[in-house]
Amino acid sequence: MGMLKKAWASLLAVIFILTIAPMNTSANEAFLDALEEDLKATHYDYKEGTAEIIKEETLRHSNGNEVIAAVVELDTIRDGIFITRKTEYHYFDATDNKILTSADLVEVEGASEFADANIDMLGQQIVYWLPVLVLLLLIAIPALILFLVVPRFYSTSSYMNAVYEKNDNPR
Structure with a gap:
């Protein structure tokens, strides 16, 4: 019964607030x-x-x-x-x-x-936050591409490591 009273009271409170607000x-x-x-x-x-x-x-x-x-x-x-x-x-x-x-x-x-x-x-x-955010993205996105994406495309060191170890090349 107490739950029903709380629900009824909150419904009335919402209706009351909605009727008061538009009284501009x-x-x-x-x-x-x-x-x-x-x-x-x-x-x-x-x-x-x-x-x-x-x-x-x-x-x-x-x-x-x-x-x-x-x-x-x-x-x-x-x-x-x-x-x-x-x-x-x-x-x-x-x-x-x-x-x-x-x-x-x-x-x-x-x-x-x-x-x-x-x-x-x-x-x-x-x-200021919006132009600053845009400028940060203009710097951050190319930096991410440069440091994370580009090295995965073409990496000489990971390809050559096996060759160097096998030949025991001092270079």
Whole structure:
């Protein structure tokens, strides 16, 4: 009976977690959708689906619209191996459902304060492990072929050993 109770409790816990998780505000989802489109247009090397809001604050536009100011982390990828993780500011007009340009920010109260307060979060970081791995493989694979495969193909010493021993050749 105790096993059945545990199974029932864990099933209810899973259902509870699954119902709580999607309760994201629709404004956030609209922001991420608009941000995704904007990033595709502004960053030619943007890796789709990597944009993530790290910190956000609700501000007001001078026309009364609600504006979400956010610090966003995103990845750009070049040539399939050079990944850069960037952290940038992005502003979203939740009332008009559009990403604001830097020119629009003049009308947003608190935008410069948000930027000043979070300036230390900005930046970019290059992910080095992938290019380094590729370079190591470029060195390691020929080295393996040279030291392990080539000697097995043609080895004079293993062929000549028997002859040398038989003739007792001093060479």
